[in-house]
Structures are given as structure tokens and as C-alpha cells.
Amino acid sequence: xxxxxxxxxxxxxxxxxxxxxGIRKNKSKRDIALIYxxxxxxxxxxxxxxxxxGAPLTVTKNNISDGIAKAVICNSGNANTCNANGxxxxxxxxxLLGKELGISPRDVVVASTGVIGQPLxxxxxxxxxxxLVAGLGDNSEYACEGIMTTDTKKKEIAFSLEIDGxxxxxxxxxxxxxxxxxxxxxxxxxxxxxxxxxxxMLSLALSEDVKTSFNMVSVDGDTSTNDMVAILANGLxxxxxxxxxxxxxxxxxxxxxxxxxxxxxxxARDGEGATKLLECHTFGAVDDTAAKIAAKSVIxxxxxxxxxFGADANWGRVLCAIGYSGADVDVSQVSVAFKSAKGxxxxxxxxxxxxxxxxxxxxxxxEEEIQILIGLGDGKGEATAWGCDLTYDYVKINGDYRT
Amino acid sequence: xxxxxxxxxxxxxxxxxxxxxGIRKNKSKRDIALIYxxxxxxxxxxxxxxxxxGAPLTVTKNNISDGIAKAVICNSGNANTCNANGxxxxxxxxxLLGKELGISPRDVVVASTGVIGQPLxxxxxxxxxxxLVAGLGDNSEYACEGIMTTDTKKKEIAFSLEIDGxxxxxxxxxxxxxxxxxxxxxxxxxxxxxxxxxxxMLSLALSEDVKTSFNMVSVDGDTSTNDMVAILANGLxxxxxxxxxxxxxxxxxxxxxxxxxxxxxxxARDGEGATKLLECHTFGAVDDTAAKIAAKSVIxxxxxxxxxFGADANWGRVLCAIGYSGADVDVSQVSVAFKSAKGxxxxxxxxxxxxxxxxxxxxxxxEEEIQILIGLGDGKGEATAWGCDLTYDYVKINGDYRT
Numbered sequence: 066x067x068x069x070x071x072x073x074x075x076x077x078x079x080x081x082x083x084x085x086x087g088i089r090k091n092k093s094k095r096d097i098a099l100i101y102x103x104x105x106x107x108x109x110x111x112x113x114x115x116x117x118x119g120a121p122l123t124v125t126k127n128n129i130s131d132g133i134a135k136a137v138i139c140n141s142g143n144a145n146t147c148n149a150n151g152x153x154x155x156x157x158x159x160x161l162l163g164k165e166l167g168i169s170p171r172d173v174v175v176a177s178t179g180v181i182g183q184p185l186x187x188x189x190x191x192x193x194x195x196x197l198v199a200g201l202g203d204n205s206e207y208a209c210e211g212i213m214t215t216d217t218k219k220k221e222i223a224f225s226l227e228i229d230g231x232x233x234x235x236x237x238x239x240x241x242x243x244x245x246x247x248x249x250x251x252x253x254x255x256x257x258x259x260x261x262x263x264x265x266m267l268s269l270a271l272s273e274d275v276k277t278s279f280n281m282v283s284v285d286g287d288t289s290t291n292d293m294v295a296i297l298a299n300g301l302x303x304x305x306x307x308x309x310x311x312x313x314x315x316x317x318x319x320x321x322x323x324x325x326x327x328x329x330x331x332x333a334r335d336g337e338g339a340t341k342l343l344e345c346h347t348f349g350a351v352d353d354t355a356a357k358i359a360a361k362s363v364i365x366x367x368x369x370x371x372x373x374f375g376a377d378a379n380w381g382r383v384l385c386a387i388g389y390s391g392a393d394v395d396v397s398q399v400s401v402a403f404k405s406a407k408g409x410x411x412x413x414x415x416x417x418x419x420x421x422x423x424x425x426x427x428x429x430x431x432e433e434e435i436q437i438l439i440g441l442g443d444g445k446g447e448a449t450a451w452g453c454d455l456t457y458d459y460v461k462i463n464g465d466y467r468t
Numbered sequence: 469x470x471x472x473x474x475x476x477x478x479x480x481x482x483x484x485x486x487x488x489x490g491i492r493k494n495k496s497k498r499d500i501a502l503i504y505x506x507x508x509x510x511x512x513x514x515x516x517x518x519x520x521x522g523a524p525l526t527v528t529k530n531n532i533s534d535g536i537a538k539a540v541i542c543n544s545g546n547a548n549t550c551n552a553n554g555x556x557x558x559x560x561x562x563x564l565l566g567k568e569l570g571i572s573p574r575d576v577v578v579a580s581t582g583v584i585g586q587p588l589x590x591x592x593x594x595x596x597x598x599x600l601v602a603g604l605g606d607n608s609e610y611a612c613e614g615i616m617t618t619d620t621k622k623k624e625i626a627f628s629l630e631i632d633g634x635x636x637x638x639x640x641x642x643x644x645x646x647x648x649x650x651x652x653x654x655x656x657x658x659x660x661x662x663x664x665x666x667x668x669m670l671s672l673a674l675s676e677d678v679k680t681s682f683n684m685v686s687v688d689g690d691t692s693t694n695d696m697v698a699i700l701a702n703g704l705x706x707x708x709x710x711x712x713x714x715x716x717x718x719x720x721x722x723x724x725x726x727x728x729x730x731x732x733x734x735x736a737r738d739g740e741g742a743t744k745l746l747e748c749h750t751f752g753a754v755d756d757t758a759a760k761i762a763a764k765s766v767i768x769x770x771x772x773x774x775x776x777f778g779a780d781a782n783w784g785r786v787l788c789a790i791g792y793s794g795a796d797v798d799v800s801q802v803s804v805a806f807k808s809a810k811g812x813x814x815x816x817x818x819x820x821x822x823x824x825x826x827x828x829x830x831x832x833x834x835e836e837e838i839q840i841l842i843g844l845g846d847g848k849g850e851a852t853a854w855g856c857d858l859t860y861d862y863v864k865i866n867g868d869y870r871t
Contacts, residue, residue, distance in 0.1 A: 117791030117799045117819075147787055149820050181784025182821040285770040286689065287785070288792035367688040367770070368866050375867030381584025382690070384550055388520030389691035396520045416520075417552050418585040457860045463771050464778030 066226045066320055072205025075223035075236035076259035077301040078104050080201040083211025086193025088142040088185075097190065098211030099197050100137040100255055101166065106297035107264035108134035108174065109271045113292035119144055120151025121175045122293055124159065128171050132264030134297055135172040137255050138162050139212050141240070145177040145185040146290045154185050161191050165198045174295050176253055178214055178240060181290060209238040212253050215462055216242045220331040226320045228313050229304035233260040235320050239328040242284065242337045254279065254294040256324055260317055261300035262307040270318050271296050278325035281357065281450040283365045284336035285459070296321075333451035334434075338458030341373055342451065345437040350446030355392040357448040362390030363437060364452030373435060374454035378403060378426035380412040383437065398442035405432035469629040469723055475608025478626030478639035479662035480704035481507050483604040486614025489596025491545040491588075500593065501614030502600050503540040503658055504569065509700035510667035511537035511577065512674045516695035522547050523554025524578045525696055527562065531574050535667030537700055538575040540658050541565050542615050544643070548580040548588040549693045557588050564594050568601045577698050579656050581617055581643060584693060612641040615656055618865055619645045623734040629723045631716050632707035636663040638723045642731040645687065645740045657682065657697040659727055663720055664703035665710040673721050674699050681728035684760065684853040686768045687739035688862070699724075736854035737837075741861030744776055745854065748840040753849030758795040760851040765793030766840060767855030776838060777857035781806060781829035783815040786840065801845035808835035 074081050079102050083095040108129045112122045128134065138158055145151050155175050163170035177185065200207075209219045223236030237256035262270075271294065279294060300306070307313050334342040345363045350356035363369060366386040372379040380401045388396055401413040407429045412421050429435075477484050482505050486498040511532045515525045531537065541561055548554050558578050566573035580588065603610075612622045626639030640659035665673075674697065682697060703709070710716050737745040748766045753759035766772060769789040775782040783804045791799055804816040810832045815824050832838075 115788065115791040116797060117787050144784075147784060147816070147820050181788060182816070184821075287769055287771045287788060290784075290788050290791060366690055367862075368690045371863050371866030374863060377867065381547075381550060381693075384520050385518065385584060385690060385693050388518040388693060394519060413550070413585070417550050455863055455866075457863050459770075460774050460777060460858055460860050460863060463774030463858075464780065 066224050066323060069223050069225050071203065071223045072209060072221035072236045072238050073100050073255055073257045074203045074205040076234040076257045078102050078259060078299050079257045080203065081208040082197055082200040082202065082204045083207035083209070084193060084197050084200060087189030088140055095207060095211040096142045097140045097193055097197055098208040099201065100208055100257060101201055102135055102297060102299040104299040104301055105133050105135055106299035107132055107262060107267045108295065108297050109264060109268035110174065110293055110295040111272055111275050113289055115288050115290045117147065117290045119146040119177060119291035120148065121145055121155040121177045122291065123152060124155040125174050125176065125293065128159065128173055133172060134174050135168050136162060136166060137174040137295060139176040139253060140190060141178050141212050141214050143177060143179040143183060143185045144181045144291050147182040148184045150184065154187055157187050158190055161194050165194050176291065176293050178212060178253055178291055205236065205238060212240040214240065214242065215337050216240050216335055218331065218335045220328050220335070222324055222327045224320055224323055226316060228260060228316050231302045231304040233302040233304060234258060235260065235324055237324045237328055239332055241332040242335055254328055256296040258298045259301040260298050261302060261304045262298050262317060266307050266314060267296060267298050270321055274318065274321050274325055278322065278329050281361060281448065282329045282333050283361065283452050284333065286365050329451050333453050336453035337462045338456040339453030340433065340456055341454045342434045343373055343437065343453055345439065345450045347439045347441055348447040349444055350441040351393050351444040352446040353448055355394060356441065356446040358390050358392035359387045359394055359439065359441065360448045360450035362386045363439065364450045367455055370452065370455035373430065374456050376427050376430035378412055378423065378430060380418065383439065384413065384416065395442050400440035402438040403429050404436040404438055405429045405434060407432055469627050469726060472626050472628050474606065474626045475612060475624035475639045476503050476641050476658055476660045477606045477608040479637040479660045481505050481662060481702050482660045483606065484611040485600055485603040485605065485607045486610035486612070487596060487600050487603065490592030491543055498610060498614040499545045500543045500596055500600055501611040502604065503611055503660060504604055505538055505700060505702040507702040507704055508536050508538055509702035510535055510665060510670045511698065511700050512667060512671035513577065513696055513698040514675055514678050516692055518691050518693045520550065520693045522549040522580060522694035523551065524548055524558040524580045525694065526555060527558040528577050528579065528696065531562065531576055536575060537577050538571050539565060539569060540577040540698060542579040542656060543593060544581050544615050544617050546580060546582040546586060546588045547584045547694050550585040551587045553587065557590055560590050561593055564597050568597050579694065579696050581615060581656055581694055608639065608641060615643040617643060617645065618740050619643050619738055621734065621738045623731050623738065625727055625730045627723055627726055629719060631663060631719050634705045634707040636705040636707060637661060638663065638727055640727045640731055642735055644735040645738050657731055659699040661701045662704040663701050664705060664707045665701045665720060669710050669717060670699060670701050673724055677721065677724050677728055681725065681732050684764060684851065685732045685736050686764060686855050687736065689768050732854050736856050739856035740865045741859040742856030743836065743859055744857045745837045746776055746840065746856055748842065748853045750842045750844055751850040752847055753844040754796050754847040755849040756851055758797060759844065759849040761793050761795035762790045762797055762842065762844065763851045763853035765789045767853045770858055773855065773858035776833065777859050779830050779833035781815050781826065781833060783821065786842065787816065787819065798845050803843035805841040806832050807839040807841055808832045808837060810835055
């Protein structure tokens with residue numbers, strides 16, 4: 066498996082674009098994105114578990130209930146959520162796009178991201194679709210920009226891999242910076258592949274993958290109303306179709322996880338206001354579930370996140386977060402170490418502090434990527450969770466998001 | 469029931485003090501507190517549900533297992549938690565105090581608050597106890613100062629009330645500013661009363677009360693390792709002893725709730741870095757549990773808290789937080805209004821936005837006490853939760869707490 070360029074256009078037969086259509090006032094910000102495969106693609110998606118669900122999610126779920134899609138359209142600047150006419154607008158987006166592309170509106174995955182509760186005007190979208198379609202090409206980057214909100218970095222990745230002797234490709238784009246605490250899905254992630262795989266196996270691969278990828282990311286503990294991860298597989302790699310669990314399926318899952326875990330790290334690193342990526346690895350747990358609960362509790366702790374912003378080796382807050390997590394843990398067995406490019410330092414063993422150099426700890430924690438290594442005793446359960454530090458800028462960004 | 473002065477010294481037979489003994493470097497900051505009743509008092513306490521528990525909690529639980537106590541000693545500046553010799557140090561605190569007061573060490577409630585995982589030196593405490601005891605008097609205020617950490621305001625209240633024709637008194641002090649998300653208890657709260665009540669009924673009253681008082685407060689979602697609410701009742705009011713549920717018990721519970729809910733508001737208002745008290749009232753829920761879950765989810769949302777800091781009427785974040793709370797709610801029925809001394813404004817009805825004046829909303833939200841009124845439909849369940857806004861200063865305080 067090799068990392069390659071191209072994002073969602075790396076897989077054969079996928080083209081993309083992103084433009085400014087006028088949902089946002091700032092004309093230099095692309096606010097609408099499109100991904101298209103002329104060949105019908107197997108499609109699967111997972112959605113937010115929030116009871117308040119964005120209207121586009123309902124429409125998408127209905128559209129891909131047959132396991133097939135050809136296009137993804139997504140706007141930023143408005144979430145089209147908690148609006149009386151939300152479903153109608155999302156359906157209009159599919160109809161307008163379908164007409165322009167000459168495909169059925171039922172073959173469109175539709176998504177929106179931005180402020181909740183402000184009616185989404187269809188006019189700029191209707192006016193913008195012809196140019197959006199006309200510009201389709203090897204433009205994964207533009208699509209990636211089109212779905213960004215408070216994101217500061219483009220989140221794009223692709224790999225080539227071999228299945229059944231055929232060269233396959235898989236790539237994805239993501240957006241997500243605030244309101245990030247996915248539950249069975251994350252903000253918006255679109256993955257494309259030319260691998261030949263049934264929609265049933267694609268669904269299974271995606272739903273299994275999110276348990277250890279997007280569901281283990283948190284920026285601020287707020288589960289969005291519009292989270293969605295969608296994957297399209299158009300089969301143009303011409304490998305023998307994957308229709309059951311086996312060696313080919315496992316290779317595909319590994320490639321999918323390479324894409325999703327990269328995007329997870331990117332999302333956490335680009336958390337609103339973040340200066341650091343926090344990667345918490347728990348091991349020695351009674352089972353993977355306990356390891357996951359403990360890891361996620363640590364990266365969600367406001368106090369721990371603020372300590373990381375201050376490069377303060379305040380391991381008491383790590384123990385505190387494990388203690389209230391609800392995980393089945395013997396706290397007298399817990400060890401904690403911090404690791405970065407500058408080295409590794411153990412600060413707690415058997416649930417109590419050990420002497421350590423504050424200077425060395427500070428040097429390690431001043432780096433931009435910090436690993437928190439947490440031993441939980443004798444078990445074999447392990448997990449990784451991703452988060453970021455809590456900073457002045459997080460407060461600034463969210464103290465006045467709407468204006 | 470009338471509000472009176474005196475805090476924990478308002479009830480007959482209770483004296484208190486607070487001094488600087490040297491746990492903290494800053495000599496102007498009192499770092500140890502004492503409350504004393506010569507008359508043996510019925511005692512009850514509730515403790516943190518964090519698996520990592522401060523050593524003093526274990527010692528206190530053991531000491532008051534007979535339902536009797538005479539004194540409360542509490543230091544600030546060090547939580548005496550995650551230390552190998554924690555239990556030993558907490559027991560030494562009880563022994564040294566017992567010797568000085570001429571009481572059994574088993575009649576002492578001991579507590580600590582401050583940084584986790586740094587050994588607590590007994591020397592300054594041993595040296596400080598004689599002066600602490602010598603200064604006992606009508607000094608609730610000094611005791612209140614002695615337990616403060618990042619608190620900026622003293623949290624003290626007392627009421628007089630009549631039970632069985634006798635004048636009774638009840639008063640409390642509290643500390644708590646960060647790591648506030650109590651679960652069956654809160655940071656440190658000490659309540660005294662001269663009401664005559666059995667330790668069984670006192671326990672029942674306290675454990676029922678915390679469900680709608682301290683368990684409904686959150687500053688940052690982090691449940692501390694050292695949370696404790698303790699109450700001492702010495703019976704000097706000479707009312708007929710409350711030994712069962714009935715009219716007298718109900719009067720006592722109402723007075724207790726007046727003390728605890730006041731302290732809840734004080735704790736939330738003085739949350740680390742807070743500029744605003746947020747009081748979230750949910751009503752029309754299917755039951756009180758759903759109302760509680762929804763209310764607490766709203767006041768815990770980082771995004772909503774940041775919006776309140778910015779006086780931004782971002783009701784979409786309220787709906788989002790209700791949606792992911794796990795409460796049994798029909799989101800299409802939800803209404804939201806903001807209220808303060810400047811008036812009330814409805815921003816959402818039937819789960820969707822309604823037109824409102826942004827200027828009026830801003831005026832209301834610029835106040836220091838904000839009520840969020842959330843209608844959930846047709847049920848009779850209701851709840852109140854208290855929190856605060858998320859500010860630059862929260863990040864500042866917690867980015868470098870240990871230094």
C-alpha cells in the first residue's frame with residue numbers, strides 16, 4: 066500500500082470540484098463541493114447519533130437505501146438543520162444536480178455544514194450548480210476546500226493497493242474542526258475507491274471502521290447534528306468483486322483504515338483553536354471497551370486539554386479522567402507517560418506519582434504532537450483516541466461564531 | 469424561613485476558624501479550616517463517584533460510619549490524592565486535631581483540596597493546629613477562606629427556621645471553581661445545623677438533596693477525586709428529634725435545599741474564569757430524569773458555554789446538546805427562550821428558529837445571570853441545572869495550574 070496524490074480523485078472514474086456559489090459572503094471561500102462517478106458506485110454511509118439530525122442526512126439515507134450512488138454534493142456555511150423547509154431544500158439540491166448531470170436525484174448523497182437553524186436559500190446553489198459541474202476534473206483539493214468551515218487545513222489523503230492482482234485506489238477528504246465528538250460517524254468525510262466491492266460489504270467495512278477511527282476523535286465533546294461519513298466504490302479497478310469476508314476484504318479494510326485514521330489525526334490536529342494533536346494510547350485494559358472509554362475520557366477532559374495547552378505535565382488530571390470515565394479499571398495499577406519527538410517521560414506508576422524532571426517534561430510537551438501512554442494493568446485491551454488542546458482561540462472562535 | 473448571617477457558625481454550638489499554616493507559599497492565603505461542635509453531632513456525607521478517590525474521603529467515611537462527628541478539618545493547596553502515604557497523612561490530621569481538641573480522632577471529618585499527586589507534608593499542619601484551635605469562634609468566614617483554591621468568592625449562607633415550635637438554624641460553606649461536575653457529591657461543602665435529627669434521617673435528607681442540587685452543577689465536566697458534602701447536626705435547637713419522614717422532616721429538607729441550591733448557584737457563578745451564571749430550566753419533559761439529562765447536557769456543552777461568553781443567542785447549540793444528551797425528547801417539540809434582568813426572548817419553537825431581534829437578545833445575554841428556558845413538549849418533568857460560560861480565563865487558569 067502506497068500513499069499517493071489525488072484525494073477523492075485518486076480512484077479511477079472519480080472527478081470532483083468546489084466553487085463559491087454565494088452561500089457565504091466571502092467570495093474567496095469555496096462554499097459548495099461535488100464528487101462524481103459516471104459509473105454507478107456501491108455506496109454506504111454512517112450518520113450522527115444526535116436526535117437532532119440535519120435534513121440532508123435524512124435525504125441521503127433515503128437516496129442510498131438501494132446501495133447505489135453516483136454523486137456527492139455538499140455546501141458549507143449553513144447546516145440546513147432545524148429549518149422547517151430543510152428536507153425540501155435538500156431534495157431540491159439533489160434534483161438540480163441530477164438535472165445538470167443527467168442522473169437520477171436518487172443517486173445523490175447530499176450534505177451540509179455550518180450554522181444551525183437559519184433557512185438555507187436554494188438560489189445561490191441553483192445558480193452555482195452549472196459552473197460546479199462544468200469544472201469537474203481532477204480537483205479533489207477544490208472539493209476539500211468547499212466543505213471547510215472553521216478548518217484551517219485541508220484534510221485529504223489517498224493510497225494505492227493491490228487486490229486480486231489489480232491495482233486499486235482509495236482516497237478521502239474530510240472537514241471538521243468544532244462540534245467534534247462523533248458518535249458512529251464524524252463531521253463530513255467522503256471516501257472514494259475504484260475497488261470492486263458489494264454495497265453490503267462496503268457498509269460492513271465502514272461501520273466496523275468508524276468504531277476505531279472517527280468515534281475515537283473529540284475536539285469539544287459536542288456531537289454534531291450533521292455528522293456523516295460516506296464512501297463510494299465504483300468497481301473500475303476490476304478486481305474480483307468482494308462479496309464476503311476474506312483476504313481481499315481484509316486488505317480493503319486495512320486501506321480504508323489507513324485513510325480514516327489519517328483523517329482522524331488531521332481533524333484532531335485542526336480542532337478549533339488547537340495548537341497540539343493529542344494521541345492517547347491505552348493498553349493493558351481488561352478489554353478494548355474499557356481501553357476505549359478510558360482513552361476517550363482523557364482526551365475529552367477540559368482540564369487535561371488546558372494543561373496540554375500550557376505544556377504542564379499534570380498527570381493527576383489524567384488519573385482523574387480515567388477515574389470518572391466509567392471504565393472498568395484498577396486505578397492502583399495505572400501508569401502514565403508522555404511522549405513526543407523530544408523523548409518520553411514516565412510520570413506515574415501504580416496510580417501514584419514518580420519523581421521526574423519537570424524541565425524534560427516541559428520540553429516534551431512543548432511539541433505539537435503529544436502521545437499520552439496509559440498502562441492499565443494486566444489485560445490485553447487497547448485503544449487509541451485523538452484530541453487536541455483547549456486554547457484561548459477555541460473560546461474566541463466559539464464566542465462569536467455566527468457573526 | 470429567614471436568611472441570616474453566620475454561615476457554619478449560625479447554628480447553636482458550632483464554632484469555626486481558618487488560618488495559614490504553610491501548605492501554601494502565599495502567607496496571606498488561609499490554607500486550613502476547622503469547624504467544631506462540642507456537642508456530638510449526627511453526621512452524614514456523600515462522596516465523589518470517581519474511582520480515583522482522595523485519601524481523606526476514605527478516612528472520613530470510616531470515621532463517620534457510626535453517624536457521629538464533632539469536627540471538620542480541611543486543608544487547601546494539596547488534595548492528598550494519588551499519594552502512597554495518603555491515608556496515613558489523613559489519619560495523622562485527625563489524630564493531631566483530636567489531641568488538641570481533646571476528642572476522639574474518630575469524631576473528625578477530614579478533607580483536602582488542591583493539586584493531585586504531590587505528597588502532603590504533615591509538618592505545617594502539625595505546627596498550625598494549635599493556633600487553628602485557639603482561634604475557634606464565630607469565624608465561618610475564615611473557615612470559608614481556608615478551603616478556597618481558585619475560588620474568587622466566599623460561598624457562605626445560613627437560614628433560621630422553626631421546627632416543632634423551636635428555632636433552628638442551618639448554614640453552610642462551600643468551595644469549588646474548577647474540576648466541577650459532581651456525581652453524587654460536589655467539591656467541598658460543609659453544612660451545620662442545630663436541628664435535632666437522627667443520623668439516618670440526616671443521611672436520607674442529604675442523599676436526596678444532592679440529586680437536585682450539587683449533582684446538577686457543572687463547570688467543566690470533570691468530576692473531581694475529592695468531592696464531598698458533609699453535614700453535622702448537633703441537636704441544640706431541642707426540637708423533638710426527627711426520626712422519620714413527616715412534616716418536620718419536610719421542613720428540614722426545604723431548609724437544607726435553600727442552603728444547597730444557594731451554594732450551587734455560587735459555585736457555578738464562581739466557575740473558573742466565568743463571567744456569567746447559567747441557569748438552565750427544562751420543563752414539559754416526559755419525566756424528571758429526561759429533564760435533568762437535557763438540562764445538564766446544555767450547561768455542559770463547550771460550544772454553548774462559549775456562545776454565552778460571547779452573548780451570542782446561538783440556540784442551535786442548545787438543540788444540538790439536547791439532541792446528543794441521550795434524554796427521551798421529541799426534538800420537534802422543543803422551544804428555547806433566554807431570560808435575564810433585561811427581559812426574555814423566545815428564539816426557537818417546535819424545534820425550529822423563530823424571528824427575533826438580535827439586538828434585544830444581545831442585551832439580555834450581556835447580563836451576568838442568564839436563564840435558559842427549555843420547553844420539551846407536554847410532559848410534567850422538570851429540572852434545573854447550573855453552569856457558567858467558557859472563557860479565555862478558564863484556559864489561562866488551567867493551562868498552568870500547578871505553577
